[in-house]
Amino acid sequence: MIASHYAEPQPRVIGMPAALRIAPAEDSAVIRALTTGEPFALLDDSLGWAWGYAGAERRVGYVRSGALAQSNTERSQTS
Secondary structure (H helix, E strand, O other), rough: OOOOOOOOOEEEEOOOOEEOOOOOOOOOOEEEEEEEOOOOEEEEEOOEEEEEEEEEOOOEEEEEHHHHOOOOHHHHHOO
């Protein structure tokens, strides 16, 4: 894979139970369930879908943007 640039992950947390999906669509396969408070590394957010990785295994996928909340790290940096 060739990439012209890499995105700096933005730390977020799952704000409500959500599904990590293989594509940005409600009918796409679920990789795994995400629980409230679980860390999510946000790489891109477009058209209501956030792309990034979650969990200790760093599974990559899509989650609805509305399911994300700022992490404690992000909140303390903006205060």
